[in-house]
Amino acid sequence: MIVVSEIAVRYGATPALNGVSVCLTPGTVTAVVGHNGSGKSTLLQCLAGIARVTSGRIDGTDGLRTAYVPQRNAVSEQLPLTVGEVVAMGAWQRRGLWRRLTLGDRDAVDAALSRLGLADLGARPIGALSGGQRQRALLAQALVQRGDLLLLDEPTTGLDAHARAVIGDVVEEEAARGAIVVTATHESRDADRADQVLTLSSGMLVPSGTQPTSTMTSLLPSGSRK
Numbered sequence: 001m002i003v004v005s006e007i008a009v010r011y012g013a014t015p016a017l018n019g020v021s022v023c024l025t026p027g028t029v030t031a032v033v034g035h036n037g038s039g040k041s042t043l044l045q046c047l048a049g050i051a052r053v054t055s056g057r058i059d060g061t062d063g064l065r066t067a068y069v070p071q072r073n074a075v076s077e078q079l080p081l082t083v084g085e086v087v088a089m090g091a092w093q094r095r096g097l098w099r100r101l102t103l104g105d106r107d108a109v110d111a112a113l114s115r116l117g118l119a120d121l122g123a124r125p126i127g128a129l130s131g132g133q134r135q136r137a138l139l140a141q142a143l144v145q146r147g148d149l150l151l152l153d154e155p156t157t158g159l160d161a162h163a164r165a166v167i168g169d170v171v172e173e174e175a176a177r178g179a180i181v182v183t184a185t186h187e188s189r190d191a192d193r194a195d196q197v198l199t200l201s202s203g204m205l206v207p208s209g210t211q212p213t214s215t216m217t218s219l220l221p222s223g224s225r226k
């Protein structure tokens, strides 16, 4: 279990998170919701170890394999790689950069492409995909990582209903195999499918039906998939 205790993050004078505490349990999906600038991406980046916590602590992430999918617009369209190559990069963390992919890795890449409806697009340059297809390719890459912690920043934004449903299913399947899944979202439908919903406002957690607070909220999920 990951335990986030009273973390705060500041970017210079800008507070991005303030006094956020939460427990994240293996086998569950946590949705992080909130307006633009409320701190969702920052929370995911703290969990990924990319953003530095100014105060507070995060316990339970040591030794976890983390797969992080940033927001779509954070990804370069200029990468000179095919979709299959981008998805195969998910195996690097386990395999190392210079080791050849095993047959098992290739199977995992093919399986991830099919799960995300990209089986026919593996040979296409990543820059030649639509935004929604590219987003699914990055999720496929994360699946190949078989992370213990899967962090998805707005994975369904701008996608059509079918793609959203596919991603919702994949997210639940990843939790069902025991991963901790955290997804930042503006989509209430995604939040409805989560075991736990964290609402952020100006960097603070909002317990449902009350004002923003910096105290510990409800932190165990209402339902576990395990």
Ligand SMILES: Nc1ncnc2c1ncn2[C@@H]1O[C@H](COP(=O)(O)OP(=O)(O)OP(=O)(O)O)[C@@H](O)[C@H]1O
Binding pocket: 011, 014, 015, 016, 034, 035, 036, 037, 038, 039, 040, 041, 042, 043
């Ligand atoms: N690298 C940065 N440098 C300075 N300020 C930043 C940086 N990243 C985020 N911030 C600020 O921190 C706050 C939280 O931003 P964050 O990106 O975490 O919000 P968000 O909820 O993910 O927003 P969105 O829904 O627009 O993606 C905002 O005030 C933002 O301007």
